[in-house]
Amino acid sequence: MTADAINQVLEAQHPALFRSLSALGRRTFYPQGIPYQAGQARGTTYNSTIGIYTDGHGGSVPLPSMAGAVNLPPDEMDRAFLYSPVQGIEVVRQAWRQWQRREVDEVLPSTVPVATIGLAHGLSLMADLFTDEGTVVAVPGPFWGNYRQTFGLRRGAELRSAPSHVNGVYDPQVVEKALGELPAGEPAVAILNFPSNPGGYSPTVKERQELVASLLRIAEQRPLIVVCDDAYQGFVFVEGVPRRSLFWDLIGQHPQLVPVKIDGATKEFSFFGGRVGFVTFGLQMEPEAASALEDKLKCLLRSTIGSPVALGQMILYQALKDGKAQDEVAMIHRQAEERFQVIQPALRALDPSLLRPLPFNAGFFALLEIPAELGIDADAVRRHLIAQYDTGVISVGPRFLRLAICSVAADALVELVRRVEQGVRDLAASP
């Protein structure tokens, strides 16, 4: 279908989504090019449509040295070495959907996930689809710096932030505050990342309720795309804090609120090198509208990366297909939780005149604030820690240090915290 035709479908059936599309988002459609024509010819005996080198009967022809490094049943081997469909391999999309919805009520609608190159690519697709020069994107701070490149530098969107925590307490109105005085009616995007990077925080039940209420107040005023960056989905270490994505709490809540889930195997399945992510919309869509939206994503996918990683999808499928995922992922969660339990007392013991940990209950990171009154630059501490203490941390803005608990062994965490504190003490003492 042409851009006009799919735009009409979306405008009629999902006006808030349609009004939020960028100029690029409106232009996109899936042209009747090679993948489209190849799709129509699928199953023909003399199929000479697609530019894949095959054995002549649809089978892959991997180089022996490369095939030897991949250990899959023959049919899955072919899928791993041949092109993935642009939207992802169907069995993998369905298996991921099942995984996403393992604790979700059947009545909540969600689209079939579209495969991306890890989560960064899902975010970049959302930036393409929903932001133009000057589109306002609300991002609670501190936030992952790459949002700035993906939405700001590339697309010219205007990132507006407000602090996630005020006096050490999560602020459920952070998105309203970040949006500020944006005129009513103007579409906006909000990015919500739980468990958060660099914050290491996931809201409690009550905070979530207040957050949802706040988002609904915004949706009364304007179309609102809520991008749930679920990279660290499941890594929650404190009893009573919900594990499941905020995405599910937003579905069907307001006609002007469009929930989007960006997730994938990178962190959830400890598969950093595979580059398998997904984009899912929390909308009840008729087949025609779902296909219109998927066509737009496919156009963006094809024009940026051709097709997603078939090999990564098929490796991920090994964990998904026999229901092994739950236990294997739980094993990683337990290990991560052990590190959490070890570092907690060390964080609590920090001298608050030097470092103040923000509430840390989830994810990969602990975030430490350097008190403003010390007048010390976080990046100076970072460089000092490398030079003097054989210790690497990330500086976030002028006053935060991020510690990646995920990449440090449990028995080294206490010493890590001690060294970071000592580094701050050194700089606090020197004029």
Next chain:
Amino acid sequence: MTADAINQVLEAQHPALFRSLSALGRRTFYPQGIPYQAGQARGTTYNSTIGIYTDGHGGSVPLPSMAGAVNLPPDEMDRAFLYSPVQGIEVVRQAWRQWQRREVDEVLPSTVPVATIGLAHGLSLMADLFTDEGTVVAVPGPFWGNYRQTFGLRRGAELRSAPSHVNGVYDPQVVEKALGELPAGEPAVAILNFPSNPGGYSPTVKERQELVASLLRIAEQRPLIVVCDDAYQGFVFVEGVPRRSLFWDLIGQHPQLVPVKIDGATKEFSFFGGRVGFVTFGLQMEPEAASALEDKLKCLLRSTIGSPVALGQMILYQALKDGKAQDEVAMIHRQAEERFQVIQPALRALDPSLLRPLPFNAGFFALLEIPAELGIDADAVRRHLIAQYDTGVISVGPRFLRLAICSVAADALVELVRRVEQGVRDLAASP
């Protein structure tokens, strides 16, 4: 370094490249974010910089079911499951460089290849870097339709085409003709794809010389980025037609001509599902300028896809590392050539009043022209072949049919050609 700082380096040392940068290309720089800071902390004992879940000592923690499907030495296993550096894994970049340069004179300079998500992503990076709304991109026709999405629909560039073949003979002035009356001084991009898709053609020695001369005439007038889309590199079936990329013929020829090589494992190593491509510049660059340009690519990479596929790079490395690639790739070339030898007589025997094959000496495809006087639409033939002859081909524009020789067994090729001819005959006969 900031955008201003790296722009100054490029403007001083590579003015034609600098003048060709898009507005986005000028804005890009590699921020001192997490990968940058993690790079500085590499080697520290207490390294808590990067958000990768590890065993605490830098090792990967893959899920057992997924690890079981990948068969690599422990160290390479870690690299496959952890993040790749944004620019690619160093040993793979160097090994690919060696592969690219295996028949190339040492004196010809080329940058260290930067890893991409297959070749489409390399093209998309070039569109980001060098095209704005209205930038003229010359593309000999018929061409791969996705150029239109990548350069036109996404970036708003103006694609200008001219026929690659005139009266069945390759036209080495096709780029000059495509550019038309573009005012002198205005930068332009040209995409050259040999062996071509959908053309199945690679120029002879003489045609290459004339093509290079033509490109140099253009470079006298304006900065010219020549993007060599080398997807089908090496698949050349006729003695005397050069196999090596045109890219090497362009290096150092003119200060206003910037050769770029887009290549990768997809077709060259029959690794369609792995998504491993590379971008290489054919410039003599001082370290500072090379790093400035690489920073721009890294910014674009990180903001679109986070990082390239580590798993695919490490699988590709299996073929590259012990020098097995040459023999294994040659085995595929021989098989492809066998198909070429089988289909040649069938193409020659076609009734020229129904179908006229364009010169076919290379690549994955044979391109057949439906004579204009028949007044038949190529897409109508395509649909007729699916419906009546159990046969799939691709229609290209109103009068071309593309046959993918690469995906049909040798013993089916003659029958394929017979059916396609019969399909055209049917429609030619019906009013």
